[in-house]
Amino acid sequence: MDEPQADGVGREKAEVRISHWFVEGTHLGQSPRTVRFVHANLQWPDGLLFYCPNCGEAWARIAVEGSKTYAYAQPCRKCPGHYGAIPGSVWIDWDADYRAAMPPRVLARELRLHLEAWDKGEL
Numbered sequence: 001m002d003e004p005q006a007d008g009v010g011r012e013k014a015e016v017r018i019s020h021w022f023v024e025g026t027h028l029g030q031s032p033r034t035v036r037f038v039h040a041n042l043q044w045p046d047g048l049l050f051y052c053p054n055c056g057e058a059w060a061r062i063a064v065e066g067s068k069t070y071a072y073a074q075p076c077r078k079c080p081g082h083y084g085a086i087p088g089s090v091w092i093d094w095d096a097d098y099r100a101a102m103p104p105r106v107l108a109r110e111l112r113l114h115l116e117a118w119d120k121g122e123l
């Protein structure tokens with residue numbers, strides 16, 4: 001079993017897993033990830049495969065070394081958004097740990113996408 005071991009304060013001391021951020025076919029950087037509590041369970045972060053629920057394209061992958069990858073529905077930049085989602089964005093409102101791990105190039109891309117959506121009145 002590959003369960004993380006707590007150090008008494010909820011995190012492993014020295015172990016990290018590297019996440020790789022691929023968006024629209026480009027590697028935009030990498031960052032270290034650590035274990036975290038999810039619903040009172042200490043877990044490694046999962047990798048995410050962003051696919052578009054409209055056209056079916058898998059357009060981004062946030063791979064975490066040693067972790068499984070799960071599908072995440074989010075519209076691609078070519079398709080309309082839904083429920084307030086910005087097409088092509090890999091931003092996840094409810095996951096602060098994930099957002100804190102975003103490499104600078106991913107953050108810059110998100111800022112541009114959010115400003116464009118703001119200018120179009122979509123936010």
Ligand SMILES: [Zn+2]
Nearest residue numbers: 052055076079
């Ligand atoms: Zn699409």
